[in-house]
Amino acid sequence: MSRTRVKDLLNHTGEDVTLKGWLYNRRSSKKFHFVLLRDGSGIVQCIVTKAEMDEEAFEAIGKIPYESAIEIRGKANADERSPGGVEIHASAVDVISEAEEYPISKQEHGPDFLLSHRHLWLRSKKQVAIMHIRNEVLKTIRDDMHERGFHCIDAPVFTPNSCEGTSTLFEVDYFDDEKAYLTQSGQLYMEAAAMALGDVYCLGPTFRAEKSKTRRHLTEFWMFEPEMAFAGIDEVMDLAEAMLQKIAANVLENCQADLEVLERDTDQLRKALAPFSRISYSEAVERLNDEGHAFEWGGDLGAPDETKISSWFDTPVMVHRYPEAVKAFYMKRDPQDSRVALGVDVLAPEGYGEIIGGGQREDCLQTLMSRIHEHELDPEDFAWYLDLRRYGSVPHGGFGLGVERTVCWLAGIEHVRECIPFPRMLYRIYP
Template sequence: MKTTINEVNKFVGQDVTIGAWVANKRSSGKIAFLQLRDGTGFIQGVVVKTDVPEEVFQKAKSLTQETSIYVTGTVQEDSRSSFGYELLVKDVEVIHEAHDFPITPKEHGTEFLMDHRHLWLRSRRQHAVMKIRNEIIRATYEFFNDNGFTKIDPPILTGSAPEGTTELFHTKYFDEDAYLSQSGQLYMEASAMALGKVFSFGPTFRAEKSKTRRHLIEFWMIEPEMAFYQHEDSLKVQEEYVAHIVQSVLKNCKLELERLGRDTSKLEQVKAPFPRIEYDDALKLLHEKGFNDIEWGDDFGAPHETAIAESFDKPVFITNYPTSLKPFYMQPHPERPEVVLCADLIAPEGYGEIIGGSERIYDYELMKKRIEEHGLGIDAYQWYLELSQYGAVPHSGFGLGLERTVAWISGVEHVRETIPFPRLLNRLYP
């Protein structure tokens, strides 16, 4: 019976064949222990000399790291391992013998591992992070599909910048200028006017010359947009969504979280509703914590976000930022025009902002004024302005950065481990 490692629990006491790679191996005079992986998981194969032909035992003892094999054996329960099962090996067929695999069980430097990212992905740690990433993606589709959202794919090549930044990757689009998208938001707003509640999931690009552990040049965003939703409505969706993906990972990735040494007690507290603190009060809190160099109108950096998050045991919304700090499309507070109806969701444990969202401006004259104030050019945004001309409604949306969210939930320090092939300031390889 051919099967995979994640399915062996169905075949306890039966013989199965698994296509696998040898992740590691150790042997004594009479027993060889094979650490096997097949992409779905890891299992230990035990080869007992007295139970197999001499040829099979010697073959097992000589297997090298990352050699690919077909291994046949009996599935048995193993209470000593977190996986719970092992394979009592009866036969080994070598598919391809690997020699001098660059990444050995010893310690390697980060740059070396990044140069060999295509091989580093095979490790237990990276396997666990990618499985958690996959679960977050699965739970994302589940949440939005179950809540009446329609998936929309905005373009990656655009003719303008949604947030008016100069940190864009420029390219030629035949005889026109084009840019790699930094956000699908404006297109999602247009889609919401057609379909009510929509979400996108796709790559975005920021030409920021940043080397922090929170930044990537290319990353993935989940961007919902909702017609007839005001700011408060959007906040409820955000906290329910984040709680859903966290609880889904806790339920479906127990082995991966354990492998990463994640303290799950902190994740178990992540349930809606989330605490909220206004920008003004966050500023006071920072002053109390000794950050006296920051004034009203200044943006919060990573140390500030971490200090604010330390006061809460769940993700926390920082609301009502100064208008000057935020993009042109955010709706002014009805009683305080100097701030906008927005929120950043700050993850606990120093992982920083994982969501930025707001209610959007839907008044035509105000939107036109804001575009002009930001020096963006009316012509490039004429199509977007038309959303405020034809059946304008209150609407809100947000964007969640996938890699920062994966880093927080999995407990890894740097976002470069949370995407299969990271693009960093000085890295376009492999």
């Protein structure tokens, strides 16, 4: 008999099934064992009755340690007393592999302990639900990109220099005294790819050696970076909005059980399906000051400022046209107002902060060269990048979406470390 997944059991009521998984929990009395089996797709209650089994086998089932790998055969019955509405009336419970005493219990644990046991913590109900949502986010991104005719072009992980100049990079030895760095963005390479294929994207890990210790930071995180040729900041904002709406819609549609496990307020999420609010940096600064939240034009928005701004809106908010001084060298200045750059950040609602940063790139060779000098970067490092402006330069732009921050917001999680299978953080790289 082939194996049935827990999530499919409702379609097999009245049938004999075989389940394979791990012992999640057990509640015993003299004549019954209630055995909870989890298989990654869900958890199901199985009842074992003493009357239908020889005594030795019944006793043995009462002693199987938690998280042992087990196989259960029995009849799937619709039963309201069972969580999930289906109960397996077991005829046999076989141990595939008996577990040692399992360190993670049903009670609460501290973050230090859980992070040190991440390889086991991942089995927990809540963590499985988060991974389901992460999976849905990544699937939606790829499906939607391909529907839109974008090409997946992967960016290198080893890079010869910084992409943004100032941020901290992880340095690695790269043969014969040469140094390489782990990428902190695939953007510059995507710009090259966009000139070759039109609309492109990359989706992969990026690395930041910033000594940040907050709930929004990882040293290794996944980023989705689309780049479009013949596009300006408006097209960038339109794409960012459409993608996030599609992602939210698919998670709401396909991850209902997971959102329930996480006790996520789905009414909040549903608001992201409406058109996003758009506000310029200058308008935001003006409103901040009007509300007595003092902020001087010209500075970059900090986390508390962002939280304040996003509190004005139900939907994610797109803040655009930042002062050029606080943005990267490659960002194009606004022809209407040279003080600002054509950049946009998308702030998630409910205080989750920036999940997307992007904009229109500088496409003029001369301007880009002077920017590189102004930022005191070495033009040698950017020779290939400047070539893109020498040979058929066109207006283009794109953005970077932080996958973990997006999942964090959708799943309503406190800390991004739970939104990646094996988080890498300041002072923590195990397991």
